[in-house]
Amino acid sequence: MVRGLTVLCWAVATPGLLWAAVRLLGVERGPLVQLLAFTPYVAGWSLLPVALSLALRRWWPAGVAAVAAVALIAVVAPRAFGGGSPAGGGGPTLRVLTANLLAGAGDAPTLVRLVRERQVDVLAVQEFTPEAAARLDASGLAELMPHRRLNPVAGTEGSGLYSRFPLTATGVRENPGGFTQAYGTLTAPGAAPATVESVHPAAPYSLGQLRAWERDLDAQPRATPGGPIRILAGDFNATLDHAPLRRLIASGYRDAADATGAGLAGTWGPYLPDQRHSSDRVPAIRRMAARITGDRIPPVTIDHVLVDRRVGVRDVSVLRLPGSDHRPVYAELALPRAELGG
Template sequence: MARGLTVLCWAVAAPGLLWATVRLLGVERGPLVQLLAFTPYVAAWSLVPVTLALALRRWWPAGVAVAAAVALIAVVVPRAVGGATDVEGPTLRVLTANLLAGAGDAETLVRLVRQHEVDVLAVQEFTPEAAARLDAYGLAGLLPHRELNPVVGTSGSGLYSRFPLTGTGVRENPGGFTQAYGTLTAPGAAPATVESVHPMAPYALGKLRDWERDLDGQPRATPGGPLRILIGDFNATLDHAPLRRLLSSGYRDAADAAGAGLTGTWGPYLPDRRHSSDRGPAIRRIAARITGDRIPPVTIDHVLVDRRVGVRDVSVLRLPGSDHRPVYAELALPRGDLRG
């Protein structure tokens, strides 16, 4: 009986240690890439082996469990604590939304832009039909400047702005998704290049190479030069090594800075049947496709900002018709010319 309890304690303690090791060393491979997105849940669960081993007085398993729990909690808890970083400078309000192949409710999205006085809107999975619906609900009057690449399906991208855009363009990731970008200058602020980010999702083992290559190919921050802001569906959490490498170039995650870094942005967010005016048979098929994805929400939509940019507020909103939740961030841009 005593031996069995010892084996039980080791059986529940060892997985947490392995998970913490993979996370800390950034060596996720194969199915571990997908699993690592759930690290916040594992961090919460890691207290169970500690409690069990201590209650049964199995000190070696308890020590291992404590080490794993401390490591996991240490990387997760700061996302809920934050401490918004502000700078003295003009405000820029940004919003990102994945439209689920154009199925996201256009009326709701335009209402969010109006309600939050959004200056920049980045959209992914952006289709010609979505572009037309957004303008029909008044987006052209709110955000008249744009760089758009609407595509039937999931590869389209768009960037809308209240302020004129220069240096605009659209680039295609190796994984196939496109990203619209442009440089804007808010009144009194330094110019900032904004990009609507959408790397390949690691939904299958055969896509992992494209996923990592797409993330590693994202524009690095230029701490001694122009400001960069990356907003969109990164298909990665803060527990994935490629996203952490991108952050280490000189970005901060706005939600993490604001203490909202544990709010899920993708998961079991099924299309809201109360909003059916914009949907047809194709969108119903998409809704059916995601109905089975009953997984705990994970945080894969982000606003990454140059570390010279302040973060005043971050909110995760709702968009009927999409399996993602939009992310809104109120930023503070530095003054002056930082073009280097």
């Protein structure tokens, strides 16, 4: 009996330690890539092996479990508290909204209403289709955001960038994994020019896609601390616990949600049942996934707004968009003033 309890304590303490090692070393491979997205949940669970081992007076397992818990909580907890506004926080405001439209099925009137109510300056959309483009303009987006660089494609590969301000140096980048990314440079009144890109790397939904996923993330535009200001907004298909996204951020970005204490708000997960009012536009594969998974997938944070460290972050909200399995992310930013821009 005594030996069995010791084995039990080790059995519940060891997985947490291994998980912490993979996360801290950034060595996720194979199925670990998908699993690592749920690190915030594992961080909360990691306290249970500590309590169990202490209650049973198994000091070595308790020590190992405590090390794992401290490591996991240390990397996750700061997302709930924020890190203050980066330099440049007193400049002109830029309001950014990003939304994955689920192969064009996202509800256009709702998205346009969010743009109007939040006074959004730039909108980045992914899984953007010709039908979605038509519905958005019919719902009033053409008047609100007359400047755009659009690449609508049937299916999930399309991308779009809308703006209240004129766009220059626009283009569309095609990721090796197949998704496209619209981009352009805008200049808000009194602010330094900023290049905004609608980000959408490949999703790691199968083992065969992992190489494309990592390649697409590694190909994202790096920050240019001494040059043009960059903002990346979109569906990154990665959380802050994935090494490729952390490498990108380390080039000179900050995650806006992380900076304001909203970094644990889920943006993708058990939202497929919301499709009931637009099931005619939801791809068959997504409807099948809804029937199979229902609400059993815990929400994860894979939609982000990454900002140049010279950009201030005033507010971040995760909103709702019927018809999509993602939730839009709204970020209110403070750009450097024109005389301070690179």
